[in-house]
Structures are given as structure tokens and as C-alpha cells.
Amino acid sequence: MKKSIVSTLLFLCLAGSSASYGDNQTPDFTPLSTAGLPFLFEIVESPPVTELPTLQSFVYGVYEGQWLLIAGRTNGLHNFTSEGLENFPPRFQNTNLFVFDPVTRQVWSRSLDDPDA
Numbered sequence: 001m002k003k004s005i006v007s008t009l010l011f012l013c014l015a016g017s018s019a020s021y022g023d024n025q026t027p028d029f030t031p032l033s034t035a036g037l038p039f040l041f042e043i044v045e046s047p048p049v050t051e052l053p054t055l056q057s058f059v060y061g062v063y064e065g066q067w068l069l070i071a072g073r074t075n076g077l078h079n080f081t082s083e084g085l086e087n088f089p090p091r092f093q094n095t096n097l098f099v100f101d102p103v104t105r106q107v108w109s110r111s112l113d114d115p116d117a
Helices: 002-017
Strands: 059-063 066-070 096-101 106-111
Antiparallel strands (some): 059 066, 066 096
């Protein structure tokens, strides 16, 4: 179970970040050292899924192999002031539900603001 969660989170990180690069980032992976670790891991770059959102601090569930992504932030790293609304502006709260099929790489979404949702 833990391996599945780690793999899922790693995939989402790579899928969301492989389409664009910020300052001090490159398209190459840094060599990994497994010395002293009680497990082995492998990072495999996956083709980007452009419809998959780049979310931070979201929750997810898996049902019949499809992933449901809920909540989170859409604007990346928050500020570090004493003002909560400045750090976490409501306009950057994710108000969509996303379903992702990792096999077919399809994405479906629905806004929670939609009266029919």
C-alpha cells in the first residue's frame, strides 16, 4: 500500500512539473543514491497530461483504478506572512473535482461551483 501511494504521488509530481520548468530547474534528473536506504526506487518520466491540474496539498482517492483529486491550491507556494488571506487567497482554492485514468491518460473534471454538481 505504501509503495502504491509513493508511486502515485511521485507520478503526480512528475506529471505536473514535466511540462514546464522554473528557475534553476532542468529537464534532466539528478542521479539518485540508494546507499543506506532500506528500499530501492526508480524514477521514470511519464509523458505530460496537459489536462491534469497542477495542485498543491490536495487529497485523492482511487476507485477501480481511476484517481479522484479533490481540494488543494492552484497557485503553488504560499506566502509567509501573518495574514492568512494573503498566504492562502481564496481565489486560488481548487473548486474542481478531477478524475484521472492513468491507463488511458484521460481527465474529467467538474466544478463544485456548477449548480448541477
